[in-house]
Amino acid sequence: MKNVTFFIILTLLSSLGFAQNVLEKIPIVVIDRLLFxxxxxxxADPLHFMFDTGAGITVMDTETAERLKLPFSNEIKIGTSGKTLQAKVAENQTFLIGEKFKLDSVNxxxxxxxHISKYLKVKIDxxxxxxxxxxxxxETNLDKKQLILYSTDNFYFQGQTKPMALIGLESNHLGLPIEIVPKGSKQSIAMIVKIDTxxxxxLTFHQHTVSEYRLIEKDKRYKTKIGFGADSTLTHNLTGKITxxxxxGKKWKNIPVVFEVDELNRSSDRKAHGLIGQKMLLDFNITYDLSKGLIYLEKRN
Known part of the structure; x- marks a missing residue:
């Protein structure tokens, strides 16, 4: 009996010692496959923000910033999908997420x-x-429709999937490995793609990848895709498919992709071959642990 009691006490102490700190749970909304x-x-009243893993800096809409009287004191250069922009910056700002989590020292x-608000038909702050x-x-848990924040001090993953190591890219971007089989080929190609929520x-393939691996088939007609990023500059690229x-741990067949051919998308410092978007990422509940350089992609029910 003493051994049983000791075991129960030890189990309780272990649970307390490894209990992780959930900092906040808030609703997450999906609009046209994007997370908000x-x-x-x-x-002030709550602001409507997009969660973008490709955002190397926090951005606020001009109209919203003017309404809040945000004190802009500096300027920086921001790289977007279209071009490099000069933008004003408000330094060391604090955001409140949920009831208690403070995001400090944010530029x-x-x-x-x-233009994004107009495209999505909803105000983007x-x-x-x-x-x-x-x-x-x-953690972006789409099954629970929640964004869950944990302390980096004592986090441990409680799901079933194994972690993947994040690959550091330029401008604070995050990359992961992927394999593709292009049309007209039976050979798989290992690539690195930027996670872009x-x-x-x-999938989108950067211009240098399209050229290096000859992803565009000769004598084949492709449709043009007009796009834009955080700025309103329009880009004209091509849409096609890969095998x-x-x-x-998941396989997709005959999926549509974007081939970057617009000169505005040309960049020599891109480490990734392309980017992975929400049509694939939404198949997973995702946990990002940058403190350990890990990501967990758990297949959804």
């Missing part, structure tokens, strides 16, 4: 996001990504 959450500033860049990912372990499609792709 509410944040607060200056005791906020000012950009006109009205801002875009947040790396600043949130660097201050907490972030602001991309609504399956298959494997990612995080």
């Amino acid at each position: 959450l509410e944040v607060k500033m200056y005791n 906020v860049a000012l950009l006109d996001l009205s 801002g875009i947040i990504g790396i600043d949130l990912l660097q201050q907490a372990v972030v 602001a991309a609504q499609n399956y 298959s792709t494997r990612f995080a």
